[in-house]
Amino acid sequence: MLPALVYRTLRTARPKCLHKFAWNFGVKGLVSVEKFKRRIRRGEYFPPFLYLSILNSCNLRCQGCWVDVEAERHELDLDVLNRTIEGAKAQGNSFFGILGGEPFMHSQLMDLLAAHPDCYFQVFTNGQFITEKVASRLAAMGNVTPLISIEGRDLTSDERRGNKDVLNRTLRGLDHCLKAGLLTGVATSVCQTNIGELLTEGWLRELVSRGVHYVWYHTYRPVGPKMNPALALRPEQLVEVRKFVVEMRSRVPIAIIDAYYDHRGQALCPMSTGISHHVGPTGGIEPCPIIQFAAENIRDPRGIGITMRDSAFLKDFRELSARHTRGCVVLERPDLVKEIVVKHGARDTTLRGTAMAELDAMTPRFSQWLPGEEVPERHWMYRLSKKFWFSDFGAYRDTAQDAEGRARKLRQQLQPVPNGISSSTQP
Secondary structure, three states: OHHHHHHHHHHHOOHHHHHHHHHHHHHHHHHHHHHHHHHHHOOOOOOOEEEEEOEOOOOOOOOOOOOOOOOOOOEOOHHHHHHHHHHHHOOOOOEEEEEOOOHHHOOOHHHHHHHOOOOEEEEEEOOOOOOHHHHHHHHHHOOEEEEEEOOOOHHHHHHHHOOOOHHHHHHHHHHHHHHOOOOOEEEEEEOOOOHHHHOOHHHHHHHHHHOOOEEEEEEOOOOOOOOOHHHOOOHHHHHHHHHHHHHHOOOOOOEEEOOOEOOOOOEOOHHHHOOEEEEOOOOEEEOOOOOOEEOOEOOOOOOHHHHHHOOHHHHHHHHHHHHHOOOOHHHHOHHHHHHHHHHHOOEEOOOOOOHHHHHHOOOOOOOOOOOOOOOOOOOHHHHHHHHHHOOOOOOOOOOHHHHHHHHHHHHHHOOEOOOOOEOOOOO
16 A cells, blocks of 8 residues: 555655655754654653644634633643744754644744744644645645644534534645645544544545545543543443554554554553644643643743653653653542642643643543554554654563563553443443
């Protein structure tokens, strides 16, 4: 499938977009990971991939969203964003994920992207603000890939995203990107209402026929002020998602991203490995987007490099999480998250000010770490690239016996409740 994917990408994407992807993301991205490895050996941490939520506002109201989309608008201004990116570039970084809210509602997004032609940006968006003019400008820059979220077919999208005609408006933005020659992806948060619609070979082939170059499947995580546990996948469905991704990589000419498994199919957490951290809309430096607590801010006059390197909060989060699970510590052990937050006096970075109460209200459940259910990569390209550039980077230093003990503890913590239904497997 790789030759077919390469052929249609060369035919459909602008040469400048291909060049920027190959150099800014490909070559420079690999160099940034190698620098990250060297920093680890010195006992220093700065993530090679940094994710920035540049504002909280959004035009949609998705079920289970953890962002303060209904709060007063807050956005990181261009000067702060530029200083942050320049500081990360000084560490060897070239790739940045841009999130929201809805990033295209930020008044200076285009200026930010244009200011750093030597970087590569992946913009997480619902696509509804991407007009033909916007898409053409993005393509002229060449250093941007829109990752457009689609959460179901017509009715499912409307219900899941809290508005009407959501899918059609999103598809218009998607088509504008593809027509302009942008390298374009589609992201889906797989949950109970869309797993039967979008986790299918037929859906992938639809995207291929439209011209989409890659997809990113991630699983729904019930967190935030309006967490909806009814949408969460059961353990056997989590395995189903993993098997589907591995199988489709060898059958459909579309790139498929996942961020929670190594080449052997062992679970990992990008936060625990230190490969990525997150900056929230108020500038707080958070372990990951769903952990809305911070002890530091990107406005620290020391600069982001020193600030993140010297953060005892981030260090403790990585290490304590890695000692207890290869999965998502927020889902499996919200008590540990609370422990670290209290220990470091970390601030609630939400505008609503209820992150701790939300943490207290969480019920522990399984995440991607399901010992004994590992599904190794089959395709040689994914297997090799993960082995060298997306592994656990030594974060999980346990022996097989230690891992077995942790798995046993996890199952005990998430054992069935008296009525026979596991709290972790309730849909």
